[in-house]
Amino acid sequence: MGRYLLRRGLAALLVILGVITIIFLVVRVIPGDPASVLLGTFATPELLAEQRAKMGLDRPLVTQYGLFVRQALLGDWGRSYHEGKDAFPLVVERLPATMELAAASIVLSTMLSFVLGSIAARWVQSPVDQAIGTLSLIGQAIPNFWLGLVLILIFARRLHWLPSFGRDTFWHLVLPTVTLSVQFIGVMTRLIRAGILETMGQDFVRTARAKGVAEAAVLAHHVYRNMMIPVITMLGLQLGALFGGVVVLETVFAWPGLGRLIVTAINNRDYPVVQAAVTFAALAVVLLNVLVDVAYAYLDPRIRYA
Amino acid sequence: MQRQRVTVSLVIAILTVVVTVGQAGPAIPPGTVRVAYLQRILSLDPHGSSGAARITWIVSRHLFNRLVALDPETKKFQPELALRWQNPTPTTWEFELRRGVKFHDGTEFTSAAVKTSIERVIGLRGPLAPLFAPVESVETPDPYRVVIKTRDPMGTLMSNLTILSIVPAGTPMTEIVDRAIGTGPFKFAEFVRDTRVVLDANPNYWRQGAPKLQRLIFVDIPEISARATALETGEIDMAVGLPPEEIKRLRQNPALKVDIGQTTLTRIMWINPRPGSPLNNLQVRRALSHAININAITASLVAGIATPATSSIATNVLCYAKMKPNAYSTTLARKMLAEAGYPNGFDTSLKWTESNPKEREIADAITGQFALLGVRVQNTQQAFAIWLDDLLKLNWDLELVSTGGGTGDPDFTLRRLYHSRAKRTLYTSAEIDRLTDEAAATIDLDKRCALYRKAQEILWDDVAAIYLFDQLEAYAYRTRIQGFKAPATEIFDLSDVSVSP
Numbered sequence: 030m031g032r033y034l035l036r037r038g039l040a041a042l043l044v045i046l047g048v049i050t051i052i053f054l055v056v057r058v059i060p061g062d063p064a065s066v067l068l069g070t071f072a073t074p075e076l077l078a079e080q081r082a083k084m085g086l087d088r089p090l091v092t093q094y095g096l097f098v099r100q101a102l103l104g105d106w107g108r109s110y111h112e113g114k115d116a117f118p119l120v121v122e123r124l125p126a127t128m129e130l131a132a133a134s135i136v137l138s139t140m141l142s143f144v145l146g147s148i149a150a151r152w153v154q155s156p157v158d159q160a161i162g163t164l165s166l167i168g169q170a171i172p173n174f175w176l177g178l179v180l181i182l183i184f185a186r187r188l189h190w191l192p193s194f195g196r197d198t199f200w201h202l203v204l205p206t207v208t209l210s211v212q213f214i215g216v217m218t219r220l221i222r223a224g225i226l227e228t229m230g231q232d233f234v235r236t237a238r239a240k241g242v243a244e245a246a247v248l249a250h251h252v253y254r255n256m257m258i259p260v261i262t263m264l265g266l267q268l269g270a271l272f273g274g275v276v277v278l279e280t281v282f283a284w285p286g287l288g289r290l291i292v293t294a295i296n297n298r299d300y301p302v303v304q305a306a307v308t309f310a311a312l313a314v315v316l317l318n319v320l321v322d323v324a325y326a327y328l329d330p331r332i333r334y335a
Numbered sequence: 336m337q338r339q340r341v342t343v344s345l346v347i348a349i350l351t352v353v354v355t356v357g358q359a360g361p362a363i364p365p366g367t368v369r370v371a372y373l374q375r376i377l378s379l380d381p382h383g384s385s386g387a388a389r390i391t392w393i394v395s396r397h398l399f400n401r402l403v404a405l406d407p408e409t410k411k412f413q414p415e416l417a418l419r420w421q422n423p424t425p426t427t428w429e430f431e432l433r434r435g436v437k438f439h440d441g442t443e444f445t446s447a448a449v450k451t452s453i454e455r456v457i458g459l460r461g462p463l464a465p466l467f468a469p470v471e472s473v474e475t476p477d478p479y480r481v482v483i484k485t486r487d488p489m490g491t492l493m494s495n496l497t498i499l500s501i502v503p504a505g506t507p508m509t510e511i512v513d514r515a516i517g518t519g520p521f522k523f524a525e526f527v528r529d530t531r532v533v534l535d536a537n538p539n540y541w542r543q544g545a546p547k548l549q550r551l552i553f554v555d556i557p558e559i560s561a562r563a564t565a566l567e568t569g570e571i572d573m574a575v576g577l578p579p580e581e582i583k584r585l586r587q588n589p590a591l592k593v594d595i596g597q598t599t600l601t602r603i604m605w606i607n608p609r610p611g612s613p614l615n616n617l618q619v620r621r622a623l624s625h626a627i628n629i630n631a632i633t634a635s636l637v638a639g640i641a642t643p644a645t646s647s648i649a650t651n652v653l654c655y656a657k658m659k660p661n662a663y664s665t666t667l668a669r670k671m672l673a674e675a676g677y678p679n680g681f682d683t684s685l686k687w688t689e690s691n692p693k694e695r696e697i698a699d700a701i702t703g704q705f706a707l708l709g710v711r712v713q714n715t716q717q718a719f720a721i722w723l724d725d726l727l728k729l730n731w732d733l734e735l736v737s738t739g740g741g742t743g744d745p746d747f748t749l750r751r752l753y754h755s756r757a758k759r760t761l762y763t764s765a766e767i768d769r770l771t772d773e774a775a776a777t778i779d780l781d782k783r784c785a786l787y788r789k790a791q792e793i794l795w796d797d798v799a800a801i802y803l804f805d806q807l808e809a810y811a812y813r814t815r816i817q818g819f820k821a822p823a824t825e826i827f828d829l830s831d832v833s834v835s836p
Contacts, residue, residue, distance in 0.1 A: 113380070
């Protein structure tokens with residue numbers, strides 16, 4: 030296990046280095062000049078040249094890259110061009126808001142998916158199963174920014190039940206969480222339903238029932254645990270998509286998280302912030318995938334990473 | 336039974352937590368106004384890299400004071416932190432300062448603060464720096480007297496001082512993002528990035544009776560429809576800069592009021608007369624100016640938030656002079672185009688970005704109207720950074736932009752954008768260069784205005800751009816806000832409004 034983790038750790042480091050390099054190049058390849066965005070339509074050629082020099086953008090690309098990697102290794106991700114603060118603390122400052130939204134969405138969608146998936150599997154081919162199947166498909170198909178706007182219109186503007194924007198109270202979390210979860214629930218429900226149905230037909234389930242184990246205990250101890258591998262895999266894969274969804278939804282709901290920071294930084298060509306935020310997001314996804322692999326071993330004792 | 340009791344207790348516990356957490360949000364104290372604007376607040380430093388952003392000016396209007404203010408109705412400069420001023424020589428300006436004014440940190444406002452502020456705006460090399468470049472020195476003969484010396488006569492000094500926020504003496508020469516100390520009606524309380532800026536009333540404000548509010552909160556809501564919704568639900572008290580369709584809907588709501596104010600901004604379509612391009616031909620540009628139905632655009636697409644432009648600067652900019660409108664006539668335009676040698680039109684491109692309301696619809700309308708002449712327009716929306724890059728590199732034929740604003744001085748538009756040194760368009764005119772240079776170096780306002788009138792006539796006749804409309808600003812607010820008067824420029828001030836409980 031130790032060797033496996035070491036190997037995974039090294040691979041993760043390579044991935045992070047790749048991400049750093051790609052993001053460094055990509056932000057510089059896309060058109061747009063950070064100095065002109067900073068000065069806006071007030072830019073004069075002299076001020077622009079001064080700003081570019083101040084930002085270090087007048088140096089050759091290779092020099093810029095070398096400096097960037099060296100500084101990043103020392104923990105210095107540069108200073109945001111627009112926000113007047115160091116890029117990394119800016120990213121860390123935004124993390125709790127995004128984590129809160131992501132965690133709430135994972136909890137809600139996992140719980141609901143298990144309930145809906147189990148109901149659909151229990152009454153397979155019934156109208157309830159078909160209704161859940163249809164809703165899951167719709168959930169997967171709805172673009173979440175559109176759903177967010179519709180939910181705001183209904184629950185904030187018309188019914189006045191929930192706040193429409195911001196992050197101050199528990200109630201502010203409701204609409205963004207629901208919006209972010211709908212696609213996730215759609216995917217997971219179908220997966221869980223299929224997993225339960227497949228496991229239910231296994232010999233060990235029949236044996237457990239034959240031994241007189243209660244149906245709830247059969248589900249909890251035998252069925253759920255054995256169908257968790259594909260579910261955990263999907264959970265890991267969906268986390269990346271979840272981050273993508275957060276980027277859009279944070280703007281719709283004025284949620285002050287990492288997503289909004291990234292969108293603004295890209296629009297403003299704020300290279301240090303984009304680099305720090307994307308690297309951080311990549312790091313999070315890589316770590317979560319390692320956790321998923323470790324979870325495999327826990328869930329299925331037959332899996333050993335020798 | 337036992338199990339049921341546990342379940343019931345659990346449900347009650349969860350509900351209690353949910354309700355308690357739900358109520359744990361920030362309580363809104365009485366006398367608070369929450370306002371949402373269409374720009375994001377990046378920095379509270381009035382002199383730094385965000386110093387030219389409209390939202391910075393609006394927040395600064397509440398946190399800081401200036402030496403002088405411009406009364407847009409009388410077009411006269413009014414005392415603010417300076418009580419009196421004179422210019423004994425064309426390059427010397429003396430200001431007598433108000434006494435007994437204190438900064439929010441308790442230090443006294445003196446001439447040293449003025450010196451720091453001017454030196455800081457120049458030294459930080461932000462977008463406002465060029466406005467003060469002609470300043471040679473700032474002398475402080477005594478704590479209540481300032482002498483500003485300029486290298487050459489500077490006709491724009493008074494106008495430029497209307498946007499110079501005064502910070503305490505000794506404020507460091509580095510950008511201060513989230514701490515601001517001024518002498519204004521409100522003092523800084525909190526800045527939560529991408530969420531809100533909270534300002535509390537300054538109880539020691541020098542102007543009697545202001546501010547009437549206890550607290551002013553600038554709330555950040557990026558989505559336009561979300562801003563309108565938040566206003567309707569009472570989550571905010573005022574939304575500024577909403578589009579016509581939202582304004583129309585909000586007017587139906589008895590709990591809301593919508594006021595329309597003027598701005599110093601003009602929306603234009605810039606024309607780049609590249610050598611060899613049809614747009615280099617004056618007759619072609621004139622033909623195009625007859626091809627756009629500006630009245631139809633202002634009556635429908637931007638109804639209620641625009642009036643047709645009548646010059647290259649907006650009506651309430653200093654020295655504005657009304658020009659004769661170009662009649663809309665496709666027939667005339669087609670005839671002029673044929674005379675210019677383009678009977679079958681030509682290919683061109685129009686670039687724009689979504690930084691102004693209804694830009695897409697306006698670009699579509701212009702593209703359609705030009706098609707009637709056979710002018711085939713490649714209508715291109717660009718991301719702001721790309722649009723700006725192309726704009727500054729002159730990589731465009733036609734551009735939709737908003738010009739003006741700022742100091743309310745014609746120099747801010749006419750010399751900053753149309754002087755050949757500015758390199759904002761390939762349109763150049765030796766006469767425009769001469770007139771705007773001379774006007775900038777002229778102190779007497781009447782003489783300056785005579786020069787700017789000529790410059791406006793030349794720009795209008797040469798069709799350096801097609802001047803579409805003067806922008807208006809919509810202020811939608813809840814009726815609990817009292818005493819609000821839509822300002823004559825886009826920079827609003829809420830220090831004289833109050834709220835009913």
